[in-house]
Amino acid sequence: MKKFVVFFFLFFTFLVSFSQDTLRRPKIGVVLSGGGAKGFAHIGVLKVLEQAGIKIDYIGGTSMGAVVGGLYASGYNAFQIDSIVKVTNFDNLLIDYIPRSSKSFYEKRNDELYALVLPFDKFKIGVPQSLSKGMFNYNLFNKLTLHVRHVRDFNQLPIPFLCIATNIETGEQVVLDKGVLAQALFASSALPSVFSPVILEGKLLVDGGVSNNYPLEEIRKLGADIIIGVDVQNGLRDRGQLRDATKILFQITNLQMIEKMKLNSKNTNLYIKPDIKDFGAVSFEKAKEIILRGEEAAFSVYEQIDKLADKSNLYKKPKLKIESDSLHIVNIIYNNLVNYSKPYIEGKLKFKPGAKIRYNDLETGINNIDATHNFGAVTYSLEPNGGGDDLVLNLNENPVKTFLKFGLHYDGLYKSAVLANITNKKMLYKNDVASIDLIVGDNVRYNLDYYIDNGYNLSVGFKSQLNQFNKNVTKQISSLSIDPLANTLNVNFLDVTSQLYFQSIFAQKFLLGIGLEYKYLNINSQTLSTTNPLIDRSKYGNVFAYMKYDSFDNQYFPTKGWYFTSDIHNYLLSSNYSGKFVPFSIAKADIGFAVKIFKRTIFKFQTEGGFSIGNKSVPFFDFSLGGYGFIPLNNFKPFYGYDFLSLGGDGYLKSSASIDYEIFRKNHLNFSANFANIENDLFDSLDWISLPKYSGYALGYGVETVMGPLEIKYSWSPETTNSYTWFSIGFWF
Secondary structure, three states: OOHHHHHHHHHHHHHHHHHHHHHHOOOOOEEEEOOOHHHHHHHHHHHEEEEEEEEOOOOEEEEHHHHHHHHHHHHHHHHHHHHHHHHHHHHHHHHHHOOOHOOOOOHHHOOOOOOEEEEEEEEEEOOOOOOOOOOHHHHHHHHHHHHHOOEEEEOOOOOOEEEEEOEEEEEEEOEEOOHHHHHHHHOOOOOOOEEOOOOOOOOEEEEHHHOOOOOOOHHHHHHEEEEEEEEEOOOOOOOOOOHHHHHHHHHHHHHHHHHHHHHHOOOOOOOOOOOOOOOOOOOOOHHHHHHHHHHHHHHHOOOHHHHHHOOOOOOOOOOOOOOOOOOEEEEEEEEOOOOOOOHHHHHHHHOOOEEEEEEHHHHHHHHHHHHHOEEEEEEEEEEEEEEEEEEEEEEEEEOOEEEEEEEEEOOOOOEEEEEEEEEEEEOOOOOOOEEEEEEOOOOEEEEEEEEEEEOOOOOOEEEEEEEEEEEEEEEHHHOOOOEEEEEEOEEEEEEEEEEEEEEEEEOOOEEEEEEEEEEEEEEEEEEHOOOOOEEEEEEEEEEEEEEEOOOOOOOOOOOOOOEEEEEEEEEEOOOOOOOOOOOOEEEEEEEEEEEEEOOOOOEEEEEEEEEEEOOOOHHHEEEEEOOOOOOOOOEOOOEEEOOOOOOOEEEEEEEEEEEEEEEEEEEEEEEEEEEEEEOOOOHHHHHHHOOOOEEEEEEEEEEEEEEEEEEEEEOOOOOOOOEEEEEEOOOOO
16 A cells, blocks of 8 residues: 555656646747847847747847847846937947036046047057947946846846856956846947956956857856847958958957857757848947848748747736936945045035935936046946945046147137147146146147146146237227227237136036136237337236036037136236236126027027226227137137127127037038127116127038037128138137
8 A cells, every 4th residue: 555655646746747847838048149239130139029929038148239138138128228229329339428517627628629648658658448438338337227226146137147258368258147237238348449348356357259259058057948049240251351450350350259159050949140241340320220130030030939939828028117216325435546535536426425316416426537537447336225325436546647638720810739738647636637738830838737626625726828929909909009090900919827726616516716817918019110019018916706617518519508607807916017007807707508409400699798897907908809719818709700809898798699500420510690899988888788889790611520620610790891711620729
């Protein structure tokens, strides 16, 4: 009897086990290869798998395959990933775009002045480590994976996931299946020379495609019974296609991967290879077409896909719903820094521990830190702390302290100029930067800057600059008696200005500052050679205060944002060459905005004005209007329709408007109009609100280039018979 019971038990157990094995749905794993922009085809394949009702149990990939697979594993469906691709600016991805609003006023000036920046260490000129640090990518990955920011085991994601990176020091593959998902995607897609290597757990990682572009066995080890693989690698090129160094280099790196893929394709249960030979690794602008190629490839094997679906229970992947991106930052934790202080970091973040923010505020703070260029890499994670998050920053200080920078410029006032700059950081104190520009050409000039950035605390700076030019200027800003028939006076103008200033951020937006200024003017005219050619040779001392705000997304061709600047200078002292000096003040303000009115059409409006206070005695501090394309000096302002410095007075009010149409990428056609009243004692009566006495118009064409804007403007005014054509080449300095 006992033997019978044992036999029956064993037989029953066998039947149950057999039944479970027979009825258990086979586990499906998906492998997505790397291939840059060609990896968008993965999205098309996933869309078809979803339509067929396929439930994916495991997913993994390399490079772009890791990105698509990681987002899918985190909860997005294929149609949502398609939508993400459509709204992502991939030009920004490649250039590591940092919003202009994230840069301090000092950083804006530096980033909009130089065409070429090279590291300089131990008297050797270096080259950048890569084209991009990849911060735009990293911020994007963090934003897209915010809903799984606390997951540290990728098996705990809605779909178990892994991806591959390469240890660049050993050449070995690194399987990333734990940690912060955004960091894993960042490392797996760090294409060498395009993006900087990523430091993760002490390893220097680059794109996983270097070591394993198709993690088939790794997905099988997770438990997959059936593997669906999508291969977006290019095949080998023939000799007719190998006509440049880049293609030859890619051919060499592809040799090993293609040999591996021949074996992997045989071991893949359902192998899908989209026809994307006409696309390259950076064909991001062709995303829609590449996704469609992925769909076509999947539909070509739809019968095989359909056989994998559970007909009794077709799977429908739900749409991921993200309820909120609000964050409560409990603590801010970062590694020990040698050269930068806590107030500096928190000042850049613009929030402190305990703050309740949105993710965009976090992204802005990270961009603010990155914009300093003081850190080679900036990575971060959000760790759970009660009902909030601890922000953990990993800041890798840039070991290079010195940079050489170069620029070119031409305008109608300063003429041709070549700029050479040397910038040194951490020279005397933490958080400091020293910079000197030497500008050679038709008019030799210099700019010297030293600035200590103390974040939320009071920052201090010193600057000195020399400017000079030779130009006809309006006789309205000269106290001399000259030929009454002459409207202008040819002068040699030299200005040396030095400032010591203190500034801080108000309401996290406005820059407030006060300072002391020393100014030396040396102005002479050969026109007056029969009398005394010297017009002024005086030293002036003044105190000043200012307020600034600037949210334009581009200095030269803004598409959105607004700016405001105002200042007052109180001239208290002078060596008084003319013998007529009495203290006086000058106040001025400028405000403008830009807004998109159609898809490629931008409207920009600006209004500004200024006036003197007191017994003004120095005509060359008056306001002067005219010309275009130059950095304003003192109170010399651009004005369409009139030549440089041809309208003058101690008070002015000016408004301008422009319509800019981007006819194709980075090429702009624009029309501008400006109107002004300018004269002595303008605001002493109601004349300033009368119809404008002066007007001018300009039709222009501009191109954005790596060396700065190239512009040509044809300008005219109905009040004169003259017209002017102005050329401006390169960043303004």
